[in-house]
Amino acid sequence: MSGISRRKFLKSTVIAGGSAAAAMTSAKSAFAMKEFQGYPDSMGVLVDLTRCIGCRTCEAACNKEHNLPEPALPFDNLSVFDETFHEGKQKRRTTDKAYTVVNRYAEQEPGGPVYRKIQCNHCSEPACLTSCFVNAYKKTKEGAVVYNPNVCVGCRMCMVACPFGIPAYSYDSALHPEIIKCNFCYDTRLKNGKPPACVEACPQEALTFGHRKTLVKTAHERIRSNPGKYVDHVYGETEVGGTSWMYLSSVPFEQVGFNTTLQHHPILDNTKSFLGIVPMVLGIWPAMFLGFHLLAKGGKTENKESNAGESCK
Amino acid sequence: MKSRKIWVWRGIVALFFIAAPAFGTVDEPPASVSIGSLSHLYSEVVFDHDLHLSVTDDCSVCHHHRFGKGVKEERCARCHSESQGTFSARCSDCHVEKPFSVEHIMMMEADPKRYHIDMTGLKGAYHLKCYNCHAAMGAPSECGDCHARSDAGDRFYHSGIYAPAGGSPTGKHE
Numbered sequence A: 001m002s003g004i005s006r007r008k009f010l011k012s013t014v015i016a017g018g019s020a021a022a023a024m025t026s027a028k029s030a031f032a033m034k035e036f037q038g039y040p041d042s043m044g045v046l047v048d049l050t051r052c053i054g055c056r057t058c059e060a061a062c063n064k065e066h067n068l069p070e071p072a073l074p075f076d077n078l079s080v081f082d083e084t085f086h087e088g089k090q091k092r093r094t095t096d097k098a099y100t101v102v103n104r105y106a107e108q109e110p111g112g113p114v115y116r117k118i119q120c121n122h123c124s125e126p127a128c129l130t131s132c133f134v135n136a137y138k139k140t141k142e143g144a145v146v147y148n149p150n151v152c153v154g155c156r157m158c159m160v161a162c163p164f165g166i167p168a169y170s171y172d173s174a175l176h177p178e179i180i181k182c183n184f185c186y187d188t189r190l191k192n193g194k195p196p197a198c199v200e201a202c203p204q205e206a207l208t209f210g211h212r213k214t215l216v217k218t219a220h221e222r223i224r225s226n227p228g229k230y231v232d233h234v235y236g237e238t239e240v241g242g243t244s245w246m247y248l249s250s251v252p253f254e255q256v257g258f259n260t261t262l263q264h265h266p267i268l269d270n271t272k273s274f275l276g277i278v279p280m281v282l283g284i285w286p287a288m289f290l291g292f293h294l295l296a297k298g299g300k301t302e303n304k305e306s307n308a309g310e311s312c313k
Numbered sequence B: 001m002k003s004r005k006i007w008v009w010r011g012i013v014a015l016f017f018i019a020a021p022a023f024g025t026v027d028e029p030p031a032s033v034s035i036g037s038l039s040h041l042y043s044e045v046v047f048d049h050d051l052h053l054s055v056t057d058d059c060s061v062c063h064h065h066r067f068g069k070g071v072k073e074e075r076c077a078r079c080h081s082e083s084q085g086t087f088s089a090r091c092s093d094c095h096v097e098k099p100f101s102v103e104h105i106m107m108m109e110a111d112p113k114r115y116h117i118d119m120t121g122l123k124g125a126y127h128l129k130c131y132n133c134h135a136a137m138g139a140p141s142e143c144g145d146c147h148a149r150s151d152a153g154d155r156f157y158h159s160g161i162y163a164p165a166g167g168s169p170t171g172k173h174e
């Protein structure tokens, strides 16, 4: 009897001793798995650029839904389409005051102008999520990628990682700066089975809400049954491993501001080998960032330390 | 006894008027149609049906294969060139007000053999028909040409008396 216990005991110590290594292996094999194609009941939105008329009603609806700050110009002011940044190379982007913006493209094209709404695309395997060391992001079963400001340490890795340049940072808020981005109206609507505010408000039904699986079929059917109308591609079906928000267009996607050089598998793949060592690093990094974060926030800390916090940001 | 009879008749007459448009038995088109589904932002839009009758001589431009000179769109004609008209001429009898409600999404997905899975809601149907035709024909196509905005509408768009003071470019992204 004692022999059996001894064997059991020995076995368990071997397991315990090897647990760190085992955790690493299992993490690695999980990441090596062929990509997880998103949750089966994930919802999504199909944006049909051929329907959008650039009325900006979606922007107004989002602003109201989330009690966002007053815009610089009224939402019915269409002069915003002429705004450019970085010597005219950059059109409007999402900011800490706007989860979504509409831009105008292809003014000179035969079918133009074409308008394109941007917001978080709610990737199936979000780079913002995988880049975040403290798990501030979550992909919900409904398909939304949501962010928790309470655990965020303000490192802004997600802003760098997002292939669509979506997360913004509320630099203006001195006390509680946080990442700002479209949340698919998760708290106010999606989790209660309601469509997003922008979708509901769009007069042209340029935004179609439904199960992502169904929307993929709908998108291909629109292409198939309207020969010559659309580019034969559903943007977001496979880009970066698939996104919940997908797009149809009548002009080549690169002419309407889409990045068509993105890989068709998750961004995560690039960092797989790196992520293999994350479990070890995880123990240290959050503490480090949290330390910097607290230093940056604490008014009474010495200048030298605050600077250290700043440099990390 | 007599009064009861009158009520029964009134009931039948009322039923007829309620049900008639749904069964498509209206022969005379309405002179105008009042559309108030966006009344939280705008005053009612009165669609002048008579005016539009004089613009086109083919009802199927708007009414698919209910009336008119045959199915307009080729992809519809593949099945419907010989088929009977739709059961109703009223947009709202097919195009629902809440196309993205759970109930409607489930209903559309319930039958795997369903062909018409991509039907727009009522608001989408109106705008895609009205706006797109207006824009293509050079008819009035600014929002305000059809919609008179209410106070709540001005507040929604941060416009009119609710317009922001100053006004600097938006879209900064550091």
Ligand code: SF4
Pocket: A119, A120, A121, A122, A123, A126, A127, A128, A129, A145, A161, A162, A163, A164, A165, A166, A167, A181
């Ligand atoms: S679009 Fe960017 S912010 Fe949105 S889920 Fe994808 S990576 Fe994250």
Ligand code: SF4
Pocket: A061, A062, A063, A065, A099, A100, A119, A120, A181, A182, A183, A184, A185, A196, A197, A198, A199
């Ligand atoms: S889904 Fe919601 S949060 Fe995102 S852009 Fe639309 S209204 Fe805004």
Ligand code: SF4
Pocket: A051, A052, A053, A054, A055, A056, A057, A058, A059, A102, A115, A117, A201, A202, A203, A204, A205, A206, A207
């Ligand atoms: S509300 Fe619809 S039509 Fe208007 S700008 Fe937004 S997506 Fe385009």
